[in-house]
Amino acid sequence: MFFKKLNLIPAFAIAFAMTLMTTGCAEDDADEIVGVCPIVVSTIPVDEAVDVPLDQVISAIFNEELNAETINSETYSVSGASELAGTLSYSGITAFFTPSADLLPFTTYTGTVTTGVKDPFGNALQEDYVWSFTTIPEVTLSVSTNDSGTVTGAGLFNNGSLVTVEASPNAGFEFTNWTIDDAEVSTTASHEFEVVGNMALVANFEVATYTLTTTAVNGTLSKNPDQPTYSHNSEVILTANPDTGYEFSSWSGDATGTDNPLTLVMDSNKSVTANFTLIPVNTFTLSVNAENGTVNISPNQTTYNEGTDVILTPNADTGYEFASWSGDATGNNNPLTITMDADKVITANFIQENTGQICPNPAVDLGLAGDYAILAKSGISTTGTTSVIGDMGISPNSSTAITGFGLILDSSGTYSTSSLVTGKVYASDYTSPTPANLSTAVSNMETAFTTANGMAPDQTELLAGNINGQTLSSGVYKWSSGLSVTNSVTLDGGGVDCAEFVFQIAGDLTIADNTEIILINGAKADNIYWVVAGAGAMLGTDVNFSGNILSQTLISVNTRSSVVGRLLAQSAVTLDGNAIVKPSN
Structure with missing residues (x-):
């Protein structure tokens, strides 16, 4: 908001004006002319006004009607750092100056009405009238890096008023601070401050960085690269390494699935756990068949862990002799050592003693x-x-x-x-x-x-x-x-x-x-x-x-x-x- 400073006509000015109405009024050539002399009784904005709108039309109000031809750029002007361009108009007892462009924020301007202003009777303003006013301040906002974030809260504010501005980082960035002329004024994204003239605040964002916490039990988890923090959208390769007797099973936390290695995209702080499970020991069964004999099994168990060696020793019944192994074993080794790498069925074959020998005089010549x-x-x-x-x-x-x-x-x-x-x-x-x-x-x-x-x-x-x-x-x-x-x-x-x-x-x-x-x-x-x-x-x-x-x-x-x-x-x-x-x- 802004407020206009009202300019009330002082009592001495009214008295002075009344005096002029009853006494003579001198022209520029110092000849006295009887009548009322033109005077400026008020202005808009008033003298020393502050927080003046930037689109303000600047007016001078007189005590009487004037000769409109005397209201011109020579007799009525407004200047700031330099003279303003604008349009002059006159109506009734008011002269108007309309600037060609908006006034600059928090800038002091001076209006001047010279003695060249006269009324229709030729009476002139007795001395130049000069007043000044100051426009409303402006708060401008910007970001240090394009596309790093957005800012809100800029605008025109009365000097001394409280203003709050907001900074919001875009994806991949985080807010750092507000600065004015490279000097830090706040590290809070929502910043409240008192307006002191024009203020140009810059919101600064750095590229966001994230932490990665990893957990592994019954194994280890390696990170490549292995860093304390990671920039936004950077990739980290996670590799799960099981301890002996364990195998990798899955990821949990901020990662899922069973891919190993796993490529993780760092777009936030993340915590990832590598899960390992105990490798089950394969167990197998051994079935040994024997007729006309027996087989000693060492060790003799219901099941065997994978890789266990078992010794089979055949023992023939009376009148028989061991001949060979069949099924999941071959040959005629006695004893036989087998390694349990699957379920096995083995038969010990026994023959009658001497029945497998060659006969010297066979009934049929083969x-x-x-x-x-x-x-x-x-x-x-x-x-x-x-x-x-x-x-x-x-x-x-x-x-x-x-x-x-x-x-x-x-x-x-x-x-x-x-x-x-x-x-x-x-x-x-x-x-x-x-x-x-x-x-x-x-x-x-x-x-x-x-x-x-x-x-x-x-x-x-x-x-x-x-x-x-x-x-x-x-x-x-x-x-x-x-x-x-x-x-x-x-x-x-x-x-x-x-x-x-x-x-x-x-x-x-x-x-x-x-x-x-x-x-x-x-x-x-x-x-x-x-x-x-x-x-x-x-x-x-x-x-x-x-x-x-x-x-x-x-x-x-x-x-x-x-x-x-x-x-x-x-x-x-x-x-x-x-x-x-x-x-x-």
């Missing part, structure tokens, strides 16, 4: 086919972890038809090796003399099948092809259909070492799950022949089988079954986690 634990013409495959003790061969098909064994070709090119085979693996596409040897072995296998199948039988159609639970003496047995064994069968050699057993089967050979071929009194697997002319020989799960299978087609051995003997197939042999042991000395 020729070179007898050198192989497995010999096939079209394919050999395994799933699960199989153990084969003895050589394998395939012909006329190539090595690509042997699957599941992870073959590694020897540098000689004549054979391959496999972690599942204790022996060598031969194929028709390997380097000479392997192809010729395999051709001879396959031919010998076919001849042996024909020879064994053509031997004169001692018994035919025994029990109509179902010999479950029977004890059979040595000899040649013939069936015109299939042979099914769903319960264990005992082959009794009658005290003759390497007693001969030949089974001629026109149909399929089917050995049910959990069935065992038991050999006693001199019976040995090397001199037992299962001659299958049907669709194939199928051994179920967990079968303990003895003897050589001469199949005109397929031989299939299911999970965890073991064979002491040879698998000689004129088509394919399929295995599933089995133990195959070729008779040997």
